[in-house]
Amino acid sequence: MLGNWNPKEIEPRWQKRWVELGAHNFEPRDAKRPVYSIDTPPPFTSGDLHMGHVLSYAYIDIAARYKRLRGFNVFYPQGWDCQGFPTEVKVEAKFGKKLSAAEFRQKCVEWTDEFIAKMRGQMTAMGFSPDWRYEYKTMSPAYHAKVQLSLLKMYENRLVYRAEHPVFWCAHCVSAIAKAETEDVERETELNFIKFISHETKDGFVTIATTRPELLHACVAVFVHPDDARYRKLVGTHVHVPIYDRAVEVLTDPEVDPTFGTGIVMMCTFGDKQDVVWTYRHRLPVVESMDRHGRLLNAGEFTGLKAAEAKAKILERLKSGGILVKQEKLKQTVKTHDRCGKPVELLTSKQWFCKLKGFEEAIKSAGHAMKWVPDFTLQYLVDWANFIEWDWVISRDRIFGTPLPFWSCRKCGEVVTADEKKLPVNPITDPPPCPKCPKCGGELEGEKATCDCWVDSSISPLIVTKWLDDEDFYNRTFPTTLRPQGTEIIRTWAFYTIYRSLMLTGKPPFKEVLINGMVLATDGKKMSKSLGNVIPPDKLIEEYSADAVRQWSALSGAFARDKPFSYKDIQYAKSFILKLWNASKFVEKSLEGFERRKTKGTSLKFRTVDRWMLSRINRLIKENTKNYDDYNYFAVITSLQDFFWHEFCDFYLEEVKHRLYQSEKFGEESKKAAQFTLYVTLLDIVKMLEPILPHTTEEIYDSIYKAHEGDKSLAQSKWPALYEKDIDEKAEKKAVLLNQVLTEIRKFKAENKMALNAEISAVKVRTLEPELLADVKEEIAEAGKAKKIETSQGDFRVEVVS
RNA sequence: GGGCCCGUAGUCGAAUGGUAAGACGUCACCCUGACACGGUGAAAACUCCCGGUUCGAUCCCGGGCGGGCCCACCA
Numbered sequence: 001m002l003g004n005w006n007p008k009e010i011e012p013r014w015q016k017r018w019v020e021l022g023a024h025n026f027e028p029r030d031a032k033r034p035v036y037s038i039d040t041p042p043p044f045t046s047g048d049l050h051m052g053h054v055l056s057y058a059y060i061d062i063a064a065r066y067k068r069l070r071g072f073n074v075f076y077p078q079g080w081d082c083q084g085f086p087t088e089v090k091v092e093a094k095f096g097k098k099l100s101a102a103e104f105r106q107k108c109v110e111w112t113d114e115f116i117a118k119m120r121g122q123m124t125a126m127g128f129s130p131d132w133r134y135e136y137k138t139m140s141p142a143y144h145a146k147v148q149l150s151l152l153k154m155y156e157n158r159l160v161y162r163a164e165h166p167v168f169w170c171a172h173c174v175s176a177i178a179k180a181e182t183e184d185v186e187r188e189t190e191l192n193f194i195k196f197i198s199h200e201t202k203d204g205f206v207t208i209a210t211t212r213p214e215l216l217h218a219c220v221a222v223f224v225h226p227d228d229a230r231y232r233k234l235v236g237t238h239v240h241v242p243i244y245d246r247a248v249e250v251l252t253d254p255e256v257d258p259t260f261g262t263g264i265v266m267m268c269t270f271g272d273k274q275d276v277v278w279t280y281r282h283r284l285p286v287v288e289s290m291d292r293h294g295r296l297l298n299a300g301e302f303t304g305l306k307a308a309e310a311k312a313k314i315l316e317r318l319k320s321g322g323i324l325v326k327q328e329k330l331k332q333t334v335k336t337h338d339r340c341g342k343p344v345e346l347l348t349s350k351q352w353f354c355k356l357k358g359f360e361e362a363i364k365s366a367g368h369a370m371k372w373v374p375d376f377t378l379q380y381l382v383d384w385a386n387f388i389e390w391d392w393v394i395s396r397d398r399i400f401g402t403p404l405p406f407w408s409c410r411k412c413g414e415v416v417t418a419d420e421k422k423l424p425v426n427p428i429t430d431p432p433p434c435p436k437c438p439k440c441g442g443e444l445e446g447e448k449a450t451c452d453c454w455v456d457s458s459i460s461p462l463i464v465t466k467w468l469d470d471e472d473f474y475n476r477t478f479p480t481t482l483r484p485q486g487t488e489i490i491r492t493w494a495f496y497t498i499y500r501s502l503m504l505t506g507k508p509p510f511k512e513v514l515i516n517g518m519v520l521a522t523d524g525k526k527m528s529k530s531l532g533n534v535i536p537p538d539k540l541i542e543e544y545s546a547d548a549v550r551q552w553s554a555l556s557g558a559f560a561r562d563k564p565f566s567y568k569d570i571q572y573a574k575s576f577i578l579k580l581w582n583a584s585k586f587v588e589k590s591l592e593g594f595e596r597r598k599t600k601g602t603s604l605k606f607r608t609v610d611r612w613m614l615s616r617i618n619r620l621i622k623e624n625t626k627n628y629d630d631y632n633y634f635a636v637i638t639s640l641q642d643f644f645w646h647e648f649c650d651f652y653l654e655e656v657k658h659r660l661y662q663s664e665k666f667g668e669e670s671k672k673a674a675q676f677t678l679y680v681t682l683l684d685i686v687k688m689l690e691p692i693l694p695h696t697t698e699e700i701y702d703s704i705y706k707a708h709e710g711d712k713s714l715a716q717s718k719w720p721a722l723y724e725k726d727i728d729e730k731a732e733k734k735a736v737l738l739n740q741v742l743t744e745i746r747k748f749k750a751e752n753k754m755a756l757n758a759e760i761s762a763v764k765v766r767t768l769e770p771e772l773l774a775d776v777k778e779e780i781a782e783a784g785k786a787k788k789i790e791t792s793q794g795d796f797r798v799e800v801v802s
Numbered sequence: 803g804g805g806c807c808c809g810u811a812g813u814c815g816a817a818u819g820g821u822a823a824g825a826c827g828u829c830a831c832c833c834u835g836a837c838a839c840g841g842u843g844a845a846a847a848c849u850c851c852c853g854g855u856u857c858g859a860u861c862c863c864g865g866g867c868g869g870g871c872c873c874a875c876c877a
Binding site: 002184191208209210211212223256257260261264265266267268271272274275330331332333334374376377379380382383384386387487488490491524555560561562564566567568569571572574575578579581582583584585586587588589590634635638641642645646649650653654657661743746747749750751752753754755756757758785 | 813814824831833844873877
């Protein structure tokens with residue numbers, strides 16, 4: 001018998017029990033059931049799940065559980081994105097900088113394993129049901145081997161190459177970064193107006209405006225707009241760069257904005273992306289302006305100073321020399337590194353690239369072939385593909401990352417690739433596959449850089465489906481059915497995964513993409529530690545139960561839309577679960593002596609209200625099969641909430657109590673029909689709620705239904721069958737009228753301060769179709785406690801006589 | 803500058819080519835044999851504004867105003 005609802009006891013018990021039962025197991029050799037495979041996002045191993053994780057993983061779990069009920073062989077793995085700068089920072093803070101690279105990496109691994117254990121525990125506490133036998137970590141040797149293999153394959157096809165190129169560079173992290181890792185931040189800076197003396201006329205000068213005087217030494221030209229009449233005479237002449245006294249030419253380019261500053265722009269290698277464009281367009285020389293730590297190079301006496309320091313000193317010098325004409329405040333947007341928040345520079349260096357240019361159309365058409373939920377999110381991918389300007393920089397100068405499987409010759413630069421059979425390799429410590437450069441005999445040097453973490457995660461669907469490891473497994477699971485992920489990483493994770501999958505397998509990696517939004521704080525702002533508005537999931541589970549948190553997730557389900565967290569919703573969820581529990585207790589007690597198998601094949605004496613319930617539940621089965629298929633969990637949960645609370649509990653239960661309690665008066669047959677209806681309706685409700693509220697529904701099933709139904713657990717049972725012929729509009733119409741009459745009686749009692757169970761001597765109902773009431777008079781009399789019922793024909797009106 | 807999303811009771815939020823769920827909050831009443839973390843009722847929305855299509859629009863189209871996100875530009 002169901003006792004009190006105690007989630008703290010129920011939830012962990014079922015979490016353990018499901019594993020014992022193998023309720024979530026994928027059966028790779030089961031050829032009978034269709035496979036539903038999920039390319040679950042591997043969260044970055046920060047040590048804590050946040051509400052965004054909870055929402056998105058709840059969505060995934062609901063999908064997995066629903067598909068299992070529908071008879072799919074669900075492949076639901078869970079992985080971890082381990083490698084990244086934040087971990088290095090934390091480990092360095094704890095252990096200092098004295099460790100060797102190998103020791104450092106080892107500490108990172110240990111640290112990450114601890115965090116994974118914690119996060120895995122949180123996922124379990126939420127009732128998430130991945131098949132943990134397929135867990136993966138991006139830092140594992142096996143994962144490294146696959147990433148390296150994928151790069152070797154792409155290298156063979158000339159899709160991976162090494163080149164000198166200006167790249168976004170974070171001087172703080174001392175690493176190249178991809179455009180997708182940058183974030184624009186608005187800040188205020190000063191626009192400095194600086195005199196450049198004319199070379200040809202000696203005494204004439206022009207004034208240019210710049211925000212980056214520290215790059216004067218790298219100035220290789222100045223530009224004006226070709227139509228700018230003010231400067232037409234200057235074009236082709238030369239001006240002297242202050243301090244360094246180098247002459248540079250005055251050139252024209254239509255991309256100069258004549259209205260900005262003085263309409264003359266100095267071009268340095270490289271102040272921003274525009275400079276890169278102009279350098280290529282006008283074939284200008286490149287002055288290496290800065291080193292990897294952001295210190296000036298080739299800057300005379302300022303060489304070695306950090307940019308900010310150099311800027312101050314140079315401005316001082318310009319000012320004292322009378323060369324700085326004026327300064328203006330300027331609002332400016334700077335690119336910053338999204339991981340550390342520091343401004344990024346553009347530096348030329350040797351990096352590894354993946355060839356993206358030229359594949360935009362292929363990526364777009366792969367995107368078009370997928371089902372995007374909601375559909376407009378495809379546009380994010382298309383827009384991004386349309387803006388690809390450079391290839392993808394995949395090397396990062398970090399330690400805790402997947403090593404790039406390459407060596408190169410110190411003398412001639414020839415690249416030597418790792419032996420595919422010996423993966424994973426670490427070129428820093430492992431010997432090269434051949435002792436000397438095969439081309440010139442020079443010494444080989446192992447690549448020190450590691451992979452961008454998107455190189456790791458962009459093969460997640462290949463990893464989980466055992467690409468090149470288990471052909472049968474791969475054929476069954478790849479392409480995966482579902483890729484769930486956030487909006488903010490469409491241009492990275494989704495984009496790179498589609499690209500890599502196309503390059504490596506020729507196929508798109510998944511069929512459906514489910515995009516979730518972000519969970520904001522209750523104030524509508526992003527949750528952040530600095531704002532102090534972070535809501536920890538553990539506390540919510542503690543206070544409201546995991547099922548309530550899951551129900552909140554389903555309620556928050558507007559796809560790809562950010563939503564503030566709502567205590568109101570989770571409180572409602574908790575109340576609903578309690579209501580479900582209490583009503584189940586009532587049903588359980590009402591079913592005493594009822595045996596499901598004895599009703600099979602017999603015809604029951606249903607009353608109209610029973611037919612109404614059976615009709616409504618079948619409508620819900622039909623509706624919610626579609627809603628679940630569409631990932632529209634909001635519609636699922638609201639329709640079930642409303643039906644259960646406001647139809648099943650508020651009306652139906654009240655309308656059958658007399659048949660259950662007074663079978664001597666109303667007949668055993670009537671009682672049995674009511675019992676059957678209660679049994680079926682609650683069972684179907686519980687099944688439809690299982691994906692969202694697995695713990696509570698499992699406990700209800702276990703107590704009331706297991707003995708009758710035979711499935712060991714609700715998680716292993718089947719989605720309710722639809723009996724279309726039970727949909728009965730006539731019965732629904734009669735029940736609606738009955739409920740309207742009961743509402744009027746209740747209103748009367750409330751207005752007259754009567755108890756709801758107080759008797760009334762008569763109720764007179766006028767309605768357009770009084771014959772509809774014939775079948776439900778018993779319910780009016782019993783649920784309304786009306787001694788006498790009179791009906792007549794006319795516009796609806798209910799008169800109560802106390 | 804470009805793209806996308808959004809604008810419904812005090813608040814949050816569904817739905818629909820035929821004037822609109824539900825929740826929270828508010829008010830009144832009721833401890834009715836599952837539930838007071840409950841029950842029954844009440845009050846509360848010219849569905850942002852202006853046009854158009856339509857017999858009829860909150861829902862479709864155009865324009866505006868307001869909010870959000872992404873991208874580009876920013877010497």
